[in-house]
Structure formats: structure tokens, C-alpha cells
Amino acid sequence: MSIPLNDIGRQHRSLAPALAEAVARVLERGWYVHGEEHAAFEQEFAAFCRRRHCIAVGNGTDALELALRAVGTGPGDEVVTAANAGGYASLAALALGAVPVLADVREADLTLDPAAAVRLVGPRCKAVIATHLYGKLADMSELAGRLADTGAAVIEDCAQAHGALRDGRPAGAFALIGTFSFYPSKNLGAAGDGGAVICDDDALAARLRALRQYGWDERYRAVTPGGRNSRLDELQAAVLRLKLPHLAAWNERRRAIVARYRQAADGTRLGLVHRPGPDYVAHLCVARHPERAAFRQRLAQRGIASAIHYPFADHQQPAIAGRALRPLPLPVTERAVGEIVTLPCFPEMSDAEVAAVAAAIEAER
Ligand SMILES: Cc1ncc(COP(=O)(O)O)c(C=O)c1O
Missing domain, CATH: 3.90.1150.10 (Aspartate Aminotransferase, domain 1)
Known part of the structure; x- marks a missing residue:
């Protein structure tokens, strides 16, 4: 017997007819980016996470980068994060010219140690990213309590924790912003790259929607500096809608x-x-x-x-x-x-x- 670490093909085969129908539906419609599947997925995923807004993006690293940018992170700013989570948060900070500041994790579950993190929050710190590593929720209430007076934005990296709950609250509903990856091997995975940012704040959501699409407030009018292209396409949105239930x-x-x-x-x-x-x-x-x-x-x-x-x-x-x-x-x-x-x-x-x-x-x- 040969036992793989993961076998995504098996998940595909378990849903094959429905997936084929969804893909055919999208192709037939002839509208491939930011159409009705994308809009429906954003609504459905926001409801699943019990947040007002979901801004779907190209992948989980973009989600982190856009979240950092949306809270004003720029060159020379600091972002406190754990050093054992694959490097994605650090890479997102570096992409903005910001400096990752690495904190230790807790022995008990290997998630960010709130006491260690708060000791590293200085005047240049714009954000603290807590990763729900391996699918285990970090100690968000302890972190929020310790960071309350610092002015640092708290971002939950939920790329490995879709659907995790504490006291009935889902991953991504504890901090200012939650970010997700839908890389194929994730608990909720697309048939390619995908990601999302979730939040409750209307102004923050509007900024994120602009940042993921050239800084536009309307078609072809770039108003928000730092905008780029990072979108979830219709095929991936249709696949994710089918898998979410x-x-x-x-x-x-x-x-x-x-x-x-x-x-x-x-x-x-x-x-x-x-x-x-x-x-x-x-x-x-x-x-x-x-x-x-x-x-x-x-x-x-x-x-x-x-x-x-x-x-x-x-x-x-x-x-x-x-x-x-x-x-x-x-x-x-x-x-x-x-x-x-x-x-x-x-x-x-x-x-x-x-x-x-x-x-x-x-x-x-
Ligand atoms: C914890 C964590 N954050 C961020 C990412 C980045 O997501 P993506 O690969 O979609 O860019 C991943 C996975 O790849 C991850 O596991």
C-alpha cells in the first residue's frame, strides 16, 4: 500500500459530475472574470465567516499583501508575525517594503505567542499577523487584549483554518481582517489559485475592492494608489461555491x-x-x-x-x-x-x- 500525504484528485472524483456541470456553465456563459459566480461566492463566503464583506482575490499571499496595504503598511513600517508559518506573511510585508519582525510561538500549539508579539510592537508597527497554523486557531482574545492600546491592526491568516470555530465564532471573525488561501490542497481548495480577504468595516472593504483591481473606483478610473490586479476568476468561484457546503x-x-x-x-x-x-x-x-x-x-x-x-x-x-x-x-x-x-x-x-x-x-x- 502506498499512502500519499494528500490526493486532491479523489476530492475531484467525488464531485466530478457537479464540477463538470459548473465549469461548463461558466464557459458557456462567456463571462470569465468578476461575474455572477464571483459575486455569489463573495456573499456566500462572507456569510459562512459571519462577516459583512468578502473580497475575493488571486491567492492567499495577495490577500495578506492587500490587507497590509489596506491598513496603511508601506516602506519602513514593521509587521510582527511568527517565523514558523511558511514565510507567507513575511513575504507579503517585504513586497510592500515593510520589515517583518519575528516573534516566537507557544509551545502548546505552535501558534503566535501573544506575550512575545506585543513585546515587539513598536511605534513603526502597522500590523500583527497571527496565522492559524495547521488549522488551529491562534489565541485571538489574548492577542486582542494585549494589543488593544498599541494601534497595530490585527490580521488573521486563515489560509489553513477554513471553518475553525471558537465559542461559535469562525476563523477570520476575531480580528480587523481575515485572509484566506484557496490553494487546491487547502481545506477549501479551488482547482487552481484563489484567495480572499474578509472584514466588517465598509471603508476598509471599499479600499480592498479598489486595491485588488487597479485602484479603480469605477471602470478605468484609478483613484486608490497602490492598486493592482488580483482577482478570483469565475471558474474558481464556481468550484469553490460547489465545495463550500x-x-x-x-x-x-x-x-x-x-x-x-x-x-x-x-x-x-x-x-x-x-x-x-x-x-x-x-x-x-x-x-x-x-x-x-x-x-x-x-x-x-x-x-x-x-x-x-x-x-x-x-x-x-x-x-x-x-x-x-x-x-x-x-x-x-x-x-x-x-x-x-x-x-x-x-x-x-x-x-x-x-x-x-x-x-x-x-x-x-
Ligand atoms: C498560512 C498560509 N498563509 C498564506 C499562504 C499563501 O497562500 P497562496 O499559496 O494562495 O498564496 C499559505 C499557503 O500557501 C499558507 O499556508
Whole structure:
């Protein structure tokens, strides 16, 4: 048996007739950008996230960049963020000429440590980006409390956390702005690139709508400086509309897989980072192992794929190191980078595949 980390084709096959019909409908209509699918998706996704506005864009990195720009981030400003989340927030800040300021994460769940973050918020800080890493909601109420008097905008990067809930509130509904990626492997994934920004504030939403389309307030009239082209096309919007009603069930299946692995890991040196619950949608099932390479080799011998998310902290990435600030040491981040391992976890995994991964974990006892 060969067990992949993910297999997006299976999701496609489970919805193939409906997807084919949706794609044919869009092609037949002959209107491919900012048409009725896009408008309907924006409404449906805003309602799903319980926010007034959804501004769909080209991808999740653009969503971060546009969100930063919309709150006034520019050259020389600072953006506080964690260093273990793939580098997307740092790259978005750097694209605007701003400086990423890297804070450590919490040992318990590897999300941004609010106490560490607030210590780094200085007069040049325009925004703090908290990533709901691996699908686990960061501690947004603690962060909001600590940042209340700083004037820094709080942005939630929800690219891995579609549908996560805390006290009934969904990812993206805790801060000024939430950003999403719909990259194909995300919990809600398009058949290509896609992203969105969500918020409640009307003026902010208007600025984001202008920024994603040349700075236009009306066709061909550029008024908002810094505008560019970052749009979600009709085909992707139609695909996402079709998948959104399935998201809750898919997230539940992901959590059930993690629950099974956790049970299997009892009494082993493999520590699963998260506990299944509403605030964790198991985008990635990440565990820690003190001898990771050997463990991965044993998985590979059983035909089980594994990966590392992410193998480099931001300050270890050549394009970010030297351009980011790291005023305090990042011991939790650095230790985690050496121990984390991602196990196969996707909704379409068969029970036999889940059992085979669980057996491989049990064999570690
Ligand atoms: C946490 C996080 N933020 C941002 C992104 C960037 O999204 P995209 O690949 O759509 O640009 C991703 C995924 O790729 C991500 O996982």
C-alpha cells in the first residue's frame, strides 16, 4: 500500500459530475472574470465567516499583501508575525517594503505567542499577523487584549483554518481582517489559485475592492494608489461555491483521522501537536518526534508519505533572513523546526489507509 500525504484528485472524483456541470456553465456563459459566480461566492463566503464583506482575490499571499496595504503598511513600517508559518506573511510585508519582525510561538500549539508579539510592537508597527497554523486557531482574545492600546491592526491568516470555530465564532471573525488561501490542497481548495480577504468595516472593504483591481473606483478610473490586479476568476468561484457546503463534513473527517492517530501515539515518543476540537480543522496533522529522520524512514518503508511544514523558519530563508528583524531569540520555533513531521490526513483517506498509518504509529511503542 502506498499512502500519499494528500490526493486532491479523489476530492475531484467525488464531485466530478457537479464540477463538470459548473465549469461548463461558466464557459458557456462567456463571462470569465468578476461575474455572477464571483459575486455569489463573495456573499456566500462572507456569510459562512459571519462577516459583512468578502473580497475575493488571486491567492492567499495577495490577500495578506492587500490587507497590509489596506491598513496603511508601506516602506519602513514593521509587521510582527511568527517565523514558523511558511514565510507567507513575511513575504507579503517585504513586497510592500515593510520589515517583518519575528516573534516566537507557544509551545502548546505552535501558534503566535501573544506575550512575545506585543513585546515587539513598536511605534513603526502597522500590523500583527497571527496565522492559524495547521488549522488551529491562534489565541485571538489574548492577542486582542494585549494589543488593544498599541494601534497595530490585527490580521488573521486563515489560509489553513477554513471553518475553525471558537465559542461559535469562525476563523477570520476575531480580528480587523481575515485572509484566506484557496490553494487546491487547502481545506477549501479551488482547482487552481484563489484567495480572499474578509472584514466588517465598509471603508476598509471599499479600499480592498479598489486595491485588488487597479485602484479603480469605477471602470478605468484609478483613484486608490497602490492598486493592482488580483482577482478570483469565475471558474474558481464556481468550484469553490460547489465545495463550500461540504467543508464542515470534510473538516470532521480530518479531525476523526487525527483522533485515531493520537490514540495510536499513546505511549510512543511521537507527540501529536493538536487535540481534535472545533478550533482545530486539521489542515495538517503535525506531530513531533525527537528522532524525526529515523521515524520518517520507518514510515517510508511502509509506503507512508510524510513531510515537514515547514523545514525553514523565516530567518532561515535566504530571501527573508537579513531583511527581517529578530529582536528576541526564538527557542520554541527553532526547536519545533527540528522535530515536526506531517502525517497523511485528508478527508478522502480510506479507513484502511488510516488504519495503516495508525498501525505504523503503534509500532513505535
Ligand atoms: C498560512 C498560509 N498563509 C498564506 C499562504 C499563501 O497562500 P497562496 O499559496 O494562495 O498564496 C499559505 C499557503 O500557501 C499558507 O499556508
